[in-house]
Amino acid sequence: MNYVLISPYYPQNFQRFSIELAKQGITVLGIGQEPYEQLDQPLKEALTEYFRVDDLENLDEVKRAVAFLFYKHGPIDRIESHNEYWLELDAALRDQFNVFGPKTEELTKTKFKSQMKAYFKKAAVPVVPGQVVKQKTEVAKAVKTLGLPLIAKPDNGVGAAATYKLTHQADVETFVQDWDESTAYFLEKFVSSDKVCTYDGLVDAEGKVVFATSLIYKEPPMVTLKNKSDFTYYITKEVEPKLAAYGQKIVEAFGMKERFFHIEFFCDKDDYVAIEYNNRPAGAFALDVYNFAHSINLFEQYARLVAGHGFEPSAYASQYSLAVTRRDYRHYHFSEEEILTRYSQELKAKLRMPAAFAALQGDSFYVLNSDTEEDILDMMEAIQRLAQD
Template identity: 75%
Template sequence: MNYIVISPYYPQNFQAFSLELAKQGITVLGIGQEPYEQLDQPLKEALTEYFRVDDLENLDEVKRAVAFLFYKHGPIDRIESHNEYWLELDAALRTQFNVFGVKSSDLMKTKLKSQMKTYFKKAGVPVVPGQVVTKKADVAQAVKALGLPLIAKPDNGVGAVATYKLASQADVKAFTEQWNEETAYFFEAFVNSNQICTYDGLVDAEGKIVFATSLIYTEPPMSIMQHRSDVAYYTNPKIPKKLEGYGRQIVDTFGMKERFFHIEFFQEADDYIAIEYNNRPAGGFIMDAYNFGYSINLFEQYARLVAGKDFQPSNYPAQLALTVIRRDDKTYHYSETQILEQYKPQLKARLRMPEAFAALQGNDLYLLNANSEQDVKDMIKTISQLA
């Protein structure tokens, strides 16, 4: 089996995909921008061949790289980056070379927020009303139809980037004046909830869910961007029954196969409102948090599925896995030395966030296991306490 990994070097923690695929006897072929000399030694050893391109954004150049690897190694069975940024490139390459997985025609339902909402409705999951806006002339009509406050976000966008809360006519005017109409926006009714959770997991080649968990954020991403607050989130192994039901209905409706998924929800009282379907693993170091919390190696388990083997669940009881990230420009009550000493038994990793994520998420990441939500709250309070 030949498996092409797009951008095998970055992000660094996702190098584990290549390493585990190689351990399963799969021929791993890499296409990336970094010089071969820059690759970590374990990654070099996992890759049968690495083809460097000048620019991964250049579709024709990447297609030529795939064609060369096809000519040299035979038919390509998988093309994957597991990275939000390259999802459209992955799909275009699969379409061009008729490779198993999501094709370009399948992608829009997981890239366009307007399309996602249609599929959420098909799944019978609560959503808020929304409308696509492509011209400034359409803004007033959308505001009239949806009412204020509302959220304006790129229809094809990632997270809370370039997202605006329009709470007044002054906000609407400011947005309209600065918007250049190059990006279609999706307007939707504002949900007054500070609780965001997820239904995340992995499906096999038949679309069956083989692993599932839930992630709880202490603050919405948009609020984090606005206030530059510290980021904290934790896994919840005891997935609420209603949330799991919604999640399974959504996974069935979207119909993806042999992929990770990361579905975001607002929680309102005892119900949930679907926000976004991400057709990829959760970003940052969340995969590592899952591995520590569940005593499992999801990189390995994914590779087993690709190799046609069964998923092997963990034999150990799950714990809550907490991630807290502090910022360089803040002064904290407890020093890093004190934090590392106090939580030595619970601390699983201390990591530095890549610069690409630092502005949104922060700089120094602490990953800990906990036995209860009260432990989680105490840890967040201590680690994030300012001087």
């Protein structure tokens, strides 16, 4: 089997995809921008061949790279990056070379928030009313139909970027003034819940969920982005039954196969409201945090699925796992040395955030485990407590 990995070097923790795929006897072929000499030695050993391109944004150049690898190694069976930024590139390459996985047409249901909403409704999962606007002249009518407060975000966009909260008419006027109409916007009713959770996991080649977990954000990502606060979430021991039921229905409705998913929900009293379906794992070090929480190696388990060897569940009990960041320029109540000493038994990893994520999420990243949610919340508060508190 020939597996083409787009950007195998970055992000660094995703190098483990190449390593685990190679361990399963799969021929791993990398395409990236970094010079071969820059690659870490374990990655070099995992790659049968690495083709350097000048610009991964140049579709024609990347197509030529895949064509060369096809010519030299035979038919390509998979093309993946597992990275939000390259999902459209992955799909375009699958179109060109007729490779298993979501094609460009299929990707529209996970790219456009308006289409996601339709699939959530198909799955009979709660959603909030929303409407697409493509021109400024359509905004007033949408606001009148939906009513304030609203959230306005690009219909085709990633995360909380370029998002507006429309509480008053003045906010609407600011949005209209700022918006250049180059991209359609999706307006939806604002949900007052300050709790966002997820249903995350992995499906096999038949679309069956073989692994599922859930994380709870300390605050909605949009708030973290706006306030530049420390990025924090924790993995729960088990997925709450109603959330699991909704998540299963959504996964079935979207019909994706042999890939990770990351579905966000508002936790609204005793119910959940679907927000967004992401056709890849959660970003940064989330896969590593899942691994710590559930004593599993998901990079390996994904590789086993691709190789046709089946998924092996963990034999160990799950724990709560806290993922928390701190920013270099902030002064905290406890020094890092004090934190590392105080939680030496709970600490699983201390990492530096990649530059692409640090500005939004923080600089230092800590992962800690515990058997109780109470301990997790106490550690969260202590690690992020500022010096003046």
